[in-house]
Structure formats: C-alpha cells, structure tokens
Amino acid sequence: xxxxxxxxxxxxxxxxxxxxxxxxxxxxxxxxxxGEITAVTCSxxxxxxxxxxxxxxxxxYIELSDVAYxxxxxxxxxxxxxxxxxxxxxxxxSPPPSLPRVLEMFWPNLNRIEVTPR
Numbered sequence: 001x002x003x004x005x006x007x008x009x010x011x012x013x014x015x016x017x018x019x020x021x022x023x024x025x026x027x028x029x030x031x032x033x034x035g036e037i038t039a040v041t042c043s044x045x046x047x048x049x050x051x052x053x054x055x056x057x058x059x060x061y062i063e064l065s066d067v068a069y070x071x072x073x074x075x076x077x078x079x080x081x082x083x084x085x086x087x088x089x090x091x092x093x094s095p096p097p098s099l100p101r102v103l104e105m106f107w108p109n110l111n112r113i114e115v116t117p118r
Contacts, residue, residue: 022048030061030091037067037074045074049081058088065094065118075102082112094118 020041021034031052037045052060062078064070078099082090092099093116100115107113 020044025061025063028061029055029057029059030063032063032066034066035068037070039071039073042071042073042077046077049077052090053081053085056085056088056090060088060090062090062092063094064092064096064099067096070096070099070102072102072106075099075106078113079103079107079110082110085112088112089114091116 018038018040019035020037022044023032024030025032031048033045033048035041052062075098078090078092089112091114095115095118097118100117103110103113103115
C-alpha cells in the first residue's frame, strides 16, 4: 500500500464519476481513503482493508475525511475486517455521516471500531 491505488468508473450523465484512492498513512499504522466507497469501488476497499488487517498490531487508523460517501457494502467490509482482527481496534477518523449510523444500525455492539466524527 505504498503508492495510492485509484479505481473508478465513469458512466457519463447517469452516475457521474466514482473513484476511490487509498494510501498508507505516513505517520502511523493505517490508511487514508478519498473519493467514494460504493459497490463499484468496494473490491479495492476490501483489498486495502485486508492489507490493513495483515499489518495490524494493536491500533490501526483509517482516515476518511476525503471520502464523500460510503455505502452499506463498504461499511460491511470495514465491520467484517474489524471483527476478524485477533486483538485491538480500528480508529476511523472523520468518516462521512452515514458510516456511524450504519455501524450503529447493523453492528451496535461492535467495540472494535472507534469512530471519531468530522
């Protein structure tokens, strides 16, 4: 996860442009994402989360201040990754407003994810 990974799809007028860039955080264990996390970009999101899980020790950070939207598939990938960690937690910083709501709705007792709001 050294270089940013960009994926996207452009459908013209109907859906606009959907793109996701993911890169490693320079100063701590974790990743930074920008763009949108949707069904179109979810496989790249899952790949980034799998790499995060492989490198995880006690606390991993996910910085989402430049993510405009994360859908249920992206939230599910995050929750599943956190539940599969052998120990520790994931701190999600500045997520889109939908993420804390989706996590609370579907995984109300998931204490492996700590959300720091925008």
